[in-house]
Amino acid sequence: MKIPFNKPLVLGSEIEYLKQEIEKDRFSEKGEFTSKCAELIEKETSCNKVIMTPSCTSALEMCALLCSIKPGDEVIMPSFTHPGTANPFVRTGAEIVWCDIKEDTKNIDEDKIRPLITKRTKAVVAVHYGGVICRMDKIASICKKNNLFLIEDAAMSFGSRFKDKPAGSFGDLAVISFHKTKNVQCGEGGALLINKMKMIERAEFLRDYGTNRIHFEKSLIEKYTWIEKSSNFSMSELQAAYLYPQLLELNRIKENRLQTWKLYYKLLSEFLPVKCLSYIPKEVKHNAHLFYIMLESEKQRKMLIEHLNSAGIHAFFHYIPLHSAPIWKGKYDDINLPVTDKVSDTLLRLPMFYSLTIQEVDFTCFKILEFYKKLS
Numbered sequence: 561m562k563i564p565f566n567k568p569l570v571l572g573s574e575i576e577y578l579k580q581e582i583e584k585d586r587f588s589e590k591g592e593f594t595s596k597c598a599e600l601i602e603k604e605t606s607c608n609k610v611i612m613t614p615s616c617t618s619a620l621e622m623c624a625l626l627c628s629i630k631p632g633d634e635v636i637m638p639s640f641t642h643p644g645t646a647n648p649f650v651r652t653g654a655e656i657v658w659c660d661i662k663e664d665t666k667n668i669d670e671d672k673i674r675p676l677i678t679k680r681t682k683a684v685v686a687v688h689y690g691g692v693i694c695r696m697d698k699i700a701s702i703c704k705k706n707n708l709f710l711i712e713d714a715a716m717s718f719g720s721r722f723k724d725k726p727a728g729s730f731g732d733l734a735v736i737s738f739h740k741t742k743n744v745q746c747g748e749g750g751a752l753l754i755n756k757m758k759m760i761e762r763a764e765f766l767r768d769y770g771t772n773r774i775h776f777e778k779s780l781i782e783k784y785t786w787i788e789k790s791s792n793f794s795m796s797e798l799q800a801a802y803l804y805p806q807l808l809e810l811n812r813i814k815e816n817r818l819q820t821w822k823l824y825y826k827l828l829s830e831f832l833p834v835k836c837l838s839y840i841p842k843e844v845k846h847n848a849h850l851f852y853i854m855l856e857s858e859k860q861r862k863m864l865i866e867h868l869n870s871a872g873i874h875a876f877f878h879y880i881p882l883h884s885a886p887i888w889k890g891k892y893d894d895i896n897l898p899v900t901d902k903v904s905d906t907l908l909r910l911p912m913f914y915s916l917t918i919q920e921v922d923f924t925c926f927k928i929l930e931f932y933k934k935l936s
């Protein structure tokens with residue numbers, strides 16, 4: 561049996577939507593499906609405005625521009641995340657202030673944010689790890705009291721909820737990824753979610769190369785022109801046409817993944833303590849983006865990866881902490897993030913994708929049990 565770690569989602573209906581686009585000569589930006597995708601995401605997340613972007617990273621670049629992050633500013637975020645979370649802020653010249661994560665959810669530790677705030681802090685980026693939303697009530701209150709922008713990196717968390725509120729509805733801004741590894745995907749793709757009304761117009765200028773083309777399209781001006789430094793942040797209609805049928809099926813896709821997640825939990829909890837399994841706080845309804853187990857050491861994890869690989873099963877570690885990445889050449893060597901380091905060394909993600917079969921989950925769990933038996 562060969563069990564990949566991920567299979568990019570293909571429902572089968574995408575081809576019909578792509579055909580429509582080609583027949584109607586619609587290829588670039590701001591077409592029918594881009595608008596339809598944005599509408600569906602606005603409905604799901606109850607945010608004020610959605611802009612479809614070429615990737616989640618480009619949506620985060622827009623966040624850095626919208627918050628006018630500049631050299632000398634500080635941005636607080638976890639180190640246990642994807643480089644895509646940090647790059648857009650690093651490129652502005654701002655200083656990243658790394659915050660440790662929680663042992664249970666692997667999300668930013670809300671109790672460790674306040675001591676990191678200085679006069680230069682401009683924003684907090686809360687990454688919802690693996691579809692589990694951070695303690696957004698506490699984090700939003702810290703940001704409000706200290707007058708900081710709050711950005712949700714919901715790259716992995718579209719469709720999740722915290723205290724019945726959707727991912728993307730807590731921050732001034734939020735971002736989602738539709739990369740091929742995500743629950744719904746279009747190869748590369750993303751969305752910027754804007755909750756702060758007064759940021760909407762500027763976001764539309766930024767999307768269009770920093771021009772006021774949107775005013776021209778609404779016949780408010782005769783010619784459009786370049787008004788600030790930006791880029792092309794538009795999703796292509798082809799990406800949107802592929803994504804749209806998947807967004808329509810979001811709940812069915814989520815339900816399928818949840819069944820897989822529950823089966824992993826049931827089978828693994830028969831022989832592993834629950835503290836070694838993916839953890840979901842009671843306030844969270846998650847989207848089953850991933851299932852992980854925690855090993856005792858990096859060495860033990862390596863042995864399990866090899867054991868699974870030899871049976872054709874692909875399982876992966878996650879995130880090398882960003883603060884210790886070679887790009888910094890030791891700049892953050894004195895920073896102590898013990899939970900981040902431990903989680904990075906010992907977390908193992910198991911195969912998880914839409915339509916993973918009961919037999920495949922069963923076999924994976926059996927191989928894990930075999931590994932532990934061999935250990936003891």
Ligand SMILES: Cc1ncc(COP(=O)(O)O)c(C=O)c1O
Nearest residue numbers: 615616617642644645715737739
């Ligand atoms: C937490 C997080 N943020 C940002 C990104 C970047 O997303 P994209 O590849 O859509 O740019 C990822 C990618 O997986 C991610 O996991």
